[in-house]
Amino acid sequence: MTDNGQQGPAAAGTAHDFDLFVIGGGSGGVRAARIAAEHGARVGLAEEFRYGGTCVIRGCIPKKLLVYAAGFADHFEDARGYGWTVEGVRFDWPALVAAKDAEIARLEAAYADRLRQAGVQLCASRASLLDAHRVRLANGAEYRASHILVATGGSPFVPAIPGAELGITSNEIFDLPVRPDRLLIVGGGYVACEFAGIMNGLGTHVTQLYRGEQILRGFDEDLRDELAGAMRARGVALEVQRDVVAVEKAADGLLVTADNGETHLVDQVLFATGRRPNTAGLGLEPLGVELQANGAVRVDAWSQTAVPSIFAVGDVTDRVALTPVAIDEGQAFADTVFGGAARRTDHSLVPKAVFTQPPSATLGLTEAEARQKGPVEIYRTRFRPLLNTLSGRQERTMMKLVVGAKDRRVLGVHLVGEGAAEMVQLAAIAVGMGATKDDFDRTMALHPTSAEELVIMRTPVA
Structure with a gap:
């Protein structure tokens, strides 16, 4: 400069x-x-x-508010297993x-x-x-x-396909006067996956089409696979290696044609295809x-x-x-x-959260990125969190640590499950300071929490 x-x-x-x-x-x-x-x-x-x-105005804050709103569907359902009688619950979009x-x-x-x-x-x-x-x-x-x-x-970027003007983007979905009963989402990134969870949680039937081989390109493979499976289990009709080639008006909605010839009749099409x-x-x-x-x-x-x-x-x-x-x-x-205090932003270690249902979060190197730099040890666990035992929910939490085999430094943290974003923010402090797997192992576990799994994984799986 x-x-x-x-x-x-x-x-x-x-x-x-x-x-x-x-x-x-x-x-x-x-x-x-x-x-x-x-x-x-x-x-x-x-x-x-x-x-x-x-x-x-039309991103993080209103999105997180809608995430909270959608999450109440889980809370009402889970409450029954804990002795609560929940009757007459309804949702008011306006x-x-x-x-x-x-x-x-x-x-x-x-x-x-x-x-x-x-x-x-x-x-x-x-x-x-x-x-x-x-x-x-x-x-x-x-x-x-x-x-x-x-x-x-x-x-937002909208692809140049016939009928694209009939769709909406993340700018407009926050202000829809009526919640659509049927929504098709095009894309597989943050916005697409987050709104798939939001609208599914609020009672909309969601179809999500993504042209890539798996959602959340650039994230760790285990995180991507775990989240995709969880989204499908919650009712999102997620199809990968599928793209939209045309949208047209129909008598009772919008008719969307995919690149394999299949058609979907929906009320709204959300293009979440990048910015x-x-x-x-x-x-x-x-x-x-x-x-x-x-x-x-x-x-x-x-x-x-x-x-x-x-x-x-x-x-x-x-x-x-x-x-x-x-x-x-x-x-x-x-x-x-x-201010007379020269400083540059460090872009090398940025914690990221995707407020999906369930939430996911990541920090540092993916397993694939780490292996390109040298030998690694992989620690991974999947477990049913305590909350889900009485509720009867079968959804699991996935946690993964990527560790350098030579110096034992923690290179990556990848989480899917409730509290993932909060956990990865705190993990970023330790990883940013150069914490090793031994440092994690020496940390006393806090029981019973999901976060304790980060410090009690002892045996590498790869």
Whole structure:
């Protein structure tokens, strides 16, 4: 990075209106703007829609609220085995949507308030770049800034197939006025698998088609297989190595044609087929900012582009498209450029959770990745958690540790089962500190918990 990352706010009296102008009010942009302002920088931020970005408005937060809602179906069912009589239970989709909307509105207001309190000037408008130091808003206003940060996130990608316009994406599913009785989901990533569990749990018949050989590409094979089996056992009609080739209107719904000739009559089609960085129309390439093939902004380890005054953080860079990563990138940028404390985001060990039914979580290397680096030991267990004994539920929890055979360091943690996300967050501390399998073995188990299995697996299975 130029100046070795040590740049302070522009001196008063310069020709710049701002020391920093941020384009995009999502997680990364908001954090960068607020921290830079707290460091004393004059900051402007342009957001054309709502503050909070994908995570707050139509991603992590509303999704997790729906995950909780779907989980009550399990709680009511399991309660019977514990002596509870549960009668007359019903679900009200409009009530859930209204409650979700109220919480999202509260969060958005909180984001905007914190920015204002920090002294950030908010511009409710779309912005684009005129040159390395100038931005223009859709309302015609222009500003000069010493630094410009692009934090415009990403948006759902929909394949170019006949009738694709009849489907919806993760942007729209949160606001459906009526819960569909029949839903077909296209895709096998985070969004596809999470909404398959959500809608199945809320009473919708879900069909999920994925063109790959198994869901959650890039995750550990045992995790993928375990989750796919659990989803099918819960009633999701999951078909892999299947893709959608056409969607058309029918008298009583949408008729979806798969690549094997089979058809599915459904009420809604959800395209969860990936996301693309939002860089169109920003004016980046004419200025010399390099874009990747998918439109992502190419940056170095300091989030700096090929144009020294222009930076980018979050999903628009397509490094690790997760909210905590965008937040950390924004914080690191602000601390480095305006706080006098140079720091780069470490993307090497990022815990990940997929809030499926049951939930799954992962950290570090998969077994396949670890074997490419050298000999490994694999520790794996499958067990029926205590909760499921009286409830009668047959679903099992799977835990797996990938360990380097030479130095005994824990290289990967992979979990499927209740509490997986909470467990992997704590495991990330130990693994990040270089914990070995012997360290895990020396840790006293907490009984009776599912998490204790992480420290009592003693015999490698491979």
